[in-house]
Amino acid sequence: MNLRCQSCGAELVVAAESFSTVCPYCAAPSVVERPASEERPVPSFALGFALTREVATERVKHWLRTRHPWTHGGLKRASLQDVRGVYAPAWLYSARAESRYSASIGENYQETETYTTTENGKTVTKTRTVTKTEWRSLQGEHSEYVLDVLVTASRGLPNAELEALEPFDLRALARYEPALVAGWIAEEPSLSREESLRQAREESRERIGRRLSAFMPGDSHRELRHDTRLEEESLDVCLVPVWVLAARYAPDAPPLRVVVNGQSGEVFGQAPVSWAKVLLTVLAVLALVLLLAWFSSRGGGR
Numbered sequence: 249m250n251l252r253c254q255s256c257g258a259e260l261v262v263a264a265e266s267f268s269t270v271c272p273y274c275a276a277p278s279v280v281e282r283p284a285s286e287e288r289p290v291p292s293f294a295l296g297f298a299l300t301r302e303v304a305t306e307r308v309k310h311w312l313r314t315r316h317p318w319t320h321g322g323l324k325r326a327s328l329q330d331v332r333g334v335y336a337p338a339w340l341y342s343a344r345a346e347s348r349y350s351a352s353i354g355e356n357y358q359e360t361e362t363y364t365t366t367e368n369g370k371t372v373t374k375t376r377t378v379t380k381t382e383w384r385s386l387q388g389e390h391s392e393y394v395l396d397v398l399v400t401a402s403r404g405l406p407n408a409e410l411e412a413l414e415p416f417d418l419r420a421l422a423r424y425e426p427a428l429v430a431g432w433i434a435e436e437p438s439l440s441r442e443e444s445l446r447q448a449r450e451e452s453r454e455r456i457g458r459r460l461s462a463f464m465p466g467d468s469h470r471e472l473r474h475d476t477r478l479e480e481e482s483l484d485v486c487l488v489p490v491w492v493l494a495a496r497y498a499p500d501a502p503p504l505r506v507v508v509n510g511q512s513g514e515v516f517g518q519a520p521v522s523w524a525k526v527l528l529t530v531l532a533v534l535a536l537v538l539l540l541a542w543f544s545s546r547g548g549g550r
Contacts, residue, residue: 288436291424292484293340295416297432297510301331304491304508311506311515312495317529319519322497329503330494333510335434335487337401338410339441340418341448343481345456347390349474353466354381381468390463394455394478399447401437401485405507407447412516413509416488420511429487437485449478 299307305328312323358377365372396418400407422428437444456476464472489510494503495517506517 289441289485291337291487293421294335294424294428294487295418295420295489295511296422296428297333297489299489299491299508299510299513301333301491303513304333304510305331305493307508307513307515308493308495308506311517312497312519315519319521320497320501323495323504323519326495326497326504328493328495330492332492333432334490334492335429335432336405336410336490337435337437338398338486338488339401339437339444339448340484340486341397341399341445341452341481342393342395343449343452343478345390345392345394345452345476345478347456347460347474347476348387349390349460349472350385350387351464351469351472352383353386353464354383354468354470356381356467383470386465386469390456390460390474392456392459394452397448397451397455398486398488399444399451401439401444402435403438404435405490409507409516410488413490413507413512413514415512416509417511421486424487434487441483445481445483448483452476452478 308328312326315323356379358379360375360377362373362375365374398410398414398416398418400410453474453476457472457474460474461469461472491508491510493506493508495506496503497520501520504517504520506515508515
C-alpha cells in the first residue's frame with residue numbers, strides 16, 4: 249500500500265504484511281494505522297527492544313563460534329548481513345483450566361530376600377535388600393489459571409523459533425502505541441486467530457500436564473492422563489522484539505537465518521552440519537576400536 253510521509257511528503261510503499269517504515273529521503277518514521285479487522289487486529293501490547301544492533305550482532309558471532317564440532321567450518325568466519333530489528337506479532341493467551349486426572353501412584357518399600365550364588369566353587373546362600381513398588385490408582389480434579397502463553401502470529405517466525413527464543417520478560421509489557429514501533433519494521437499478524445488459538449490451547453494443555461506430573465504424590469507415577477477444559481479465554485496481539493540476521497558462511501550455500509531475542513539476547517538458528525566431518529569422526533572412532541582390538545588380541549596371545 250502507499251503512504252505519504254508526513255515530514256517531506258514523499259510517497260512511500262509499505263509491504264502488505266508491515267505497518268511501519270522509515271522514509272528514505274528524510275529518515276522520518278511512519279506508522280500505517282489501518283482500520284482494525286478480524287484478520288488484522290490492532291496490537292494490544294508491545295515489548296521494547298533492550299539489545300542494540302551491535303550487541304545482537306556480537307551475540308550471533310559468539311553463537312556461530314561455539315557451535316558443536318560437526319557444524320560447517322565456515323560458520324566461524326561467516327559474515328552477517330541484513331541485520332534487521334523486527335516487531336513480530338504474537339498472540340498472548342490466558343485461560344482458566346479445569347482438569348480431571350487419573351494416574352497410577354508408586355510407593356516404594358524394601359524387602360529382604362534370600363538368593364544363592366557361587367563363591368570359590370561352592371554354592372552359598374546370602375540375603376540382600378531390594379526395593380519394590382506398590383501401585384495404586386489416583387483420580388482427582390485440578391483448577392488453575394494458565395497465564396501468558398505466547399504463540400506466534402507470524403508465518404515468517406514459526407512457533408518453534410519463538411519458543412526457542414523464550415522467555416520474554418512480560419513484566420515489561422506496555423500498551424501498544426504507534427510511537428513504540430515508529431522507525432522499526434513491524435509486522436501484522438499473518439496467522440489467523442483460529443490457527444493461533446489451537447496452538448495456544450495445545451501448549452496450555454501441555455503445561456497443565458507438566459504441572460500435574462510435578463504435583464503427583466508418591467515416589468513415582470505412570471499412566472497420567474488428564475481431560476482439561478479451558479474457560480474464560482483471552483487472546484491479545486502482542487508485538488515482541490526480534491533481531492533477524494543472515495549469516496553467509498559459504499559461497500555455494502544460502503545464508504543461514506539467525507534470530508535473536510531483542511530483550512534477553514537468546515540466539516536461535518539451524519546450524520548446518522558438515523557430513524564430511526561426521527564421516528571422518530566415525531572413521532576415526534572405528535579405526536581406534538580396531539586398533540584397540542588388535543592390541544588386545546596381541547596381548548592375549550602371549
